Amino acid sequence: MKLFATAFAAAFSLLLPTVLYAADYKVEMTNKAADGTVMAFEPRLLRVQPGDTVTFILKDKGHNSVSIKNAIPDGAAPWSGKINQEISIKIEVPGVYIYQCTPHFSMGMIGAIVAGEPVNLAAVKSLPFNGKAKKIATEIFAAIEAGK
Template structure:
């Protein structure tokens, strides 16, 4: 049995190492980007469980919110305030759909794959432009781009 001081030191080292390994990924919310109007840049990410994503509104009128129909089991839905930077930690593995609520009909969506889980299907009840962009993003994720 280890002395308490050694156990405490090992626990503190483990917790510090785990926190230090988590990454923060930045996503810009733009009125116009290389892929057209109302976009997240990048429009898809593949991250590790425990990583976080910082959503940055570079122009007015944007937010980041989870798509209820594209949220992994055990994940908590979220919604940022308009025009405010927002950071979300992604713990549950799976595929997350992200939307800008004011611009969903214009196709302002993105995908975040957490871990190596596969097999999510896109919801049918989305505006056509949003669904088309999500389908393109899913193809990029599956191709490892």
């Protein structure tokens, strides 16, 4: 019994730092970013660790955050925020998560979260993005590859 208790305590102590040090990040949904980009998530690219939480904050009305199908890691939970509502998501699986504002996708309102290593970057880069979303996606992918 003592051996079990010791093993349990050791295992729990390994998990404790993850629980205690999980971070909370904010992404604003805005009509105009600080760099002048119209209809944007700010920051556009966010680097986190698995276990962290990301909250999408409504800075201006008319926005939402929705994960893009096939643009999140295998096994990750998709999300779909409602228009004009903040949403918090817990990032559990390492990889690249690409998301959009549904009404402003055609205007290039997409963003990315990289959790740990971008293990699914090649798969996400192969997805068809069009118009301004393609331009923004290309910029995001370049920043991920550059380690920014």
